[in-house]
Amino acid sequence: MSRLTGGTLAVIMAGGRGERLRDLTLNRCKPATPFGGKFRIIDFVLSNCVNSGIRQISILTQYKAQSLIQHVQHGWSYLRGEFSEFIEVVPAQQQTGPNWYRGTADAVYQNAELIASHRPKHVLVLAGDHIYKMDYGPMIAYHVEKGADITVGVVEVPAEQSRHYGVLTATEWNRVTRFAEKPAVPDTLPQRPDIVLASMGIYVFNAALLESMLSADAANDASSHDFGKDILPEAISAGRQVFAYPFQDVKTRAQSYWRDVGTVDAYYDANLELVHVHPELNIYDEDWPIWTYQLQQPPAKFILDEDGRRGIAINSMVSGGCIISGAVVRESLLFSNVRVEEGTTIQRSVVLPHAQIGRGCRIGNAIIDEDCEVPDGLAIGTDRPADEQRFHVTEKGVVLVTSDMLRKLRT
DSSP states (O other), rough: OOHHHHHEEEEEEOOOOOOOGGGGGGGSSGGGGTTTTTTTTTHHHHHHHHTTTOOEEEEOSSSSHHHHHHHHHSSSSOOOOTOEEEEEEEEEEOTTTTTOOOSHHHHHHTTTHHHHTTSSEEEEEEEEEEEEEEEEEHHHHHHHHOOSSSSEEEEEEGGGGGGSSSSEEEOOTTBEEEEEEEEEEOOOOOTTTTEEEEEEEEEEEEHHHHHHHHHHHTTTOOOOOOOIIIIIIHHHHTOOOOEEEEOOOOOOBOOOOOOEEOSSSHHHHHHHTTTTTSSSSSOOOOTOOOOOOOOOOOOEEEEEEETTEOOOEOEEEETTTTTESSOEEEEOOTTTTTTEEEEEEESEEEOOOEEEOOOOEEEEEEOOOOOOOOEEOESSSSOOHHHHHHHHHHHTTTEOOOHHHHHTTTT
């Protein structure tokens, strides 16, 4: 822990509805969604904080937060209060009036007294729903070195995706001159008309400045009370020192791994990338572990060894507690405690915890949600018109299956 990270409070925004994930967030908020075989999405930003030496962390929740709260209580309660370390889950409490959180900036404003009580020098505002590994220490040091009022973490993305991000315009020295939230016609990089600088939803603020800016924004009835739509454009127009911090490899300057898994297709792709021989995201990195809470499960088991009844997994990841009984799993990711019965084949699919897959099933290009019980002989991902009548099918043809959808099939 450095002096800079030790004096930083991380505020994680975990209150969004996650509507673009469709039924995956029907009963859970987006940061609580399982990812990578044994983790939840929020584990990545929490691990980044702890690994960076930031041990004062507030998680702001609002919608469908119960599974997130339980996960944090079970898996992230090891910090020591006597050393001023904590991870606190802060529900929306209408601290400043009758309104629930009206935007990301309002969420922080409503908890301004709580933030001030910790007396941080810097406040690191983080999105709780992205997948990446990042040491926040160098970004905070960059913020101090530049004499910045606000520093924004940025990645390069294709210009065609600009409608999904806040897009920055910056000088050669990374001074931000414009911020546009989800523009249809974005400013692109010089000499690179197909690339834009996108906000990662990561901001470093000087604590005193953050408080004054949020107070002014709260008093503005015309504001939508959002960091991207209101706070950053206002800071830039007022002549504040706003800088972009490129999320790059320190040595090679190559773009570092960062994924917004906000859609079903993006979630599916990011999970299946992990089964590649050399995935861009290394979750086996002992120098930067991803911490989580997990049930104590026995090792995965593969049983039966007869022609047509052989339990095998090829180019796949299979978590603890799984039993593959006379079934074949290819290019897939199975979360904890999944059971697959004989005669079934699973191809390029993501199967969430505690799912039960019956005998003789054919499953491909699918996401099977937590606690699903797939009946014997069901085919998923082989007949798009039939799938569209029973399940949710994305533009790219990924089939999302939930326990509610399967229940309707049986009635």
